Amino acid sequence: MFNPKKHNFKPFESKVWLSSPTMHGEEYEYMTEAYTSNWMSTVGDNINEVERMAAETVGVKYAVALSAGTASLHLAIRLAGIEAYGLPVGSRGTLEGRYVFCSDMTFNATVNPVVYEGGIPIFIDTEYDSWNMDPLSLKKAFEIYPDVRIVVMAHLYGTPGRIDEIQKIIDEHHAILVEDAAESLGAVYKGRQTGTFGKYNAISFNGNKIITGSAGGCFLTNDLEAADKVRKWSTQSRENAAWYQHEEIGYNYRMSNVIAGVIRGQFPHLGEHIKLKKDIYIRYKDGLEGIPVSMNPIPSCCEPNYWLSCMLIDSEAMCKTVCGEQEAVYVAEEGKSCPMEILKAIASINAEGRPIWKPMHMQPIYRLNPFVVREGNGRARSNAYIAGDISVVGEDIFKRGLCLPSDPKMTAGQQEEIIRIVRACFE
Numbered sequence: 001m002f003n004p005k006k007h008n009f010k011p012f013e014s015k016v017w018l019s020s021p022t023m024h025g026e027e028y029e030y031m032t033e034a035y036t037s038n039w040m041s042t043v044g045d046n047i048n049e050v051e052r053m054a055a056e057t058v059g060v061k062y063a064v065a066l067s068a069g070t071a072s073l074h075l076a077i078r079l080a081g082i083e084a085y086g087l088p089v090g091s092r093g094t095l096e097g098r099y100v101f102c103s104d105m106t107f108n109a110t111v112n113p114v115v116y117e118g119g120i121p122i123f124i125d126t127e128y129d130s131w132n133m134d135p136l137s138l139k140k141a142f143e144i145y146p147d148v149r150i151v152v153m154a155h156l157y158g159t160p161g162r163i164d165e166i167q168k169i170i171d172e173h174h175a176i177l178v179e180d181a182a183e184s185l186g187a188v189y190k191g192r193q194t195g196t197f198g199k200y201n202a203i204s205f206n207g208n209k210i211i212t213g214s215a216g217g218c219f220l221t222n223d224l225e226a227a228d229k230v231r232k233w234s235t236q237s238r239e240n241a242a243w244y245q246h247e248e249i250g251y252n253y254r255m256s257n258v259i260a261g262v263i264r265g266q267f268p269h270l271g272e273h274i275k276l277k278k279d280i281y282i283r284y285k286d287g288l289e290g291i292p293v294s295m296n297p298i299p300s301c302c303e304p305n306y307w308l309s310c311m312l313i314d315s316e317a318m319c320k321t322v323c324g325e326q327e328a329v330y331v332a333e334e335g336k337s338c339p340m341e342i343l344k345a346i347a348s349i350n351a352e353g354r355p356i357w358k359p360m361h362m363q364p365i366y367r368l369n370p371f372v373v374r375e376g377n378g379r380a381r382s383n384a385y386i387a388g389d390i391s392v393v394g395e396d397i398f399k400r401g402l403c404l405p406s407d408p409k410m411t412a413g414q415q416e417e418i419i420r421i422v423r424a425c426f427e
């Protein structure tokens with residue numbers, strides 16, 4: 001229970017953000033270069049360089065620079081749909097032909113592109129070991145829906161999921177993997193970076209990501225034909241003719257050369273950002289020793305990019321909480337706390353935390369979509385959860401977890417204060 005009267009906490013003069021852009025100077029130079037050379041459109045050296053750096057850094061043959069991670073995922077799903085079914089998703093075929101298995105605990109941009117393409121997301125529950133897609137739940141999902149051919153998997157908060165097991169299950173069912181590595185750029189799973197395992201993959205340079213262009217994303221693949229298609233689709237599907245000639249539906253998804261200048265200046269600093277984020281994670285881990293919480297897990301097979309530091313409160317140390325659609329209420333209790341209380345305490349010293357991303361199967365917009373857990377139909381389990389059975393992992397992590405301020409510009413001293421206030425919540 002947090003009692004502000006008992007402590008002497010002073011708000012920080014300037015706000016400590018969850019994760020905000022960290023600039024270095026080169027970004028400005030490359031942006032200016034676009035301006036002075038008048039390459040202010042969607043063609044130019046910065047774009048070419050971003051594509052080269054993205055492909056080289058992550059370890060894929062081709063990167064296509066697009067306006068956002070979401071755009072990259074959309075075109076990935078478009079490719080996956082057409083190739084996997086051999087018929088246009090959403091127009092013909094059966095309902096089952098439109099099902100796509102998706103991570104449940106993720107940001108909605110992982111899932112929405114499936115719907116843009118007429119697909120129906122089926123959500124797969126989460127595992128505690130990585131906070132990502134649970135291979136056993138995925139296995140169960142293929143038992144229930146054997147015809148599904150696309151799996152979209154996100155690596156949440158910069159920690160890789162269990163790719164080996166998931167890939168094995170996917171291969172057994174002749175399905176394809178689309179990786180959403182928007183949050184995990186630079187994270188390594190058994191020696192290989194995320195964004196290289198799927199047939200079509202996406203990274204993001206949105207404002208809060210580990211490196212940013214203020215916006216932007218890349219589509220990643222080893223398939224030349226796919227890369228060419230995405231490049232064409234992203235520029236309104238113009239055919240090779242002097243007039244505007246179109247044989248396919250197109251999109252205005254290409255990256256701007258100005259934005260690409262910012263990303264070009266950021267790329268050399270990716271390693272340094274990961275180091276700063278890792279230091280933050282370690283300081284939290286050490287600083288929160290001895291209170292009934294744990295950090296977001298790091299599986300032994302991987303080196304995350306530590307994008308966000310998160311914590312999970314032990315079940316026994318949770319005060320009573322009721323979470324509605326807009327607000328949560330809790331009952332303060334000695335020796336216990338809950339995410340809402342901790343977030344409020346953190347906000348009181350001018351720092352920004354955030355609840356765990358609300359799982360997709362709990363979102364009003366996706367409430368009627370199928371949801372699979374290890375035991376089978378997760379909707380049935382969900383009701384059991386209300387009755388006190390916590391085998392829906394995503395719901396449990398959502399209820400007990402939170403994201404801590406993880407901004408690389410936060411000083412060690414500021415972080416000490418945040419740790420002190422979190423500890424004070426359990427008095």
Ligand SMILES: *Cc1c(COP(=O)(O)O)cnc(C)c1O
Pocket residue numbers: 067068069070071106107109110154180182183203204205206215216217
């Ligand atoms: C940020 C994010 C995206 C979307 O990337 P944008 O560049 O913002 O479109 C997709 N998936 C996840 C998991 C993300 O965190």
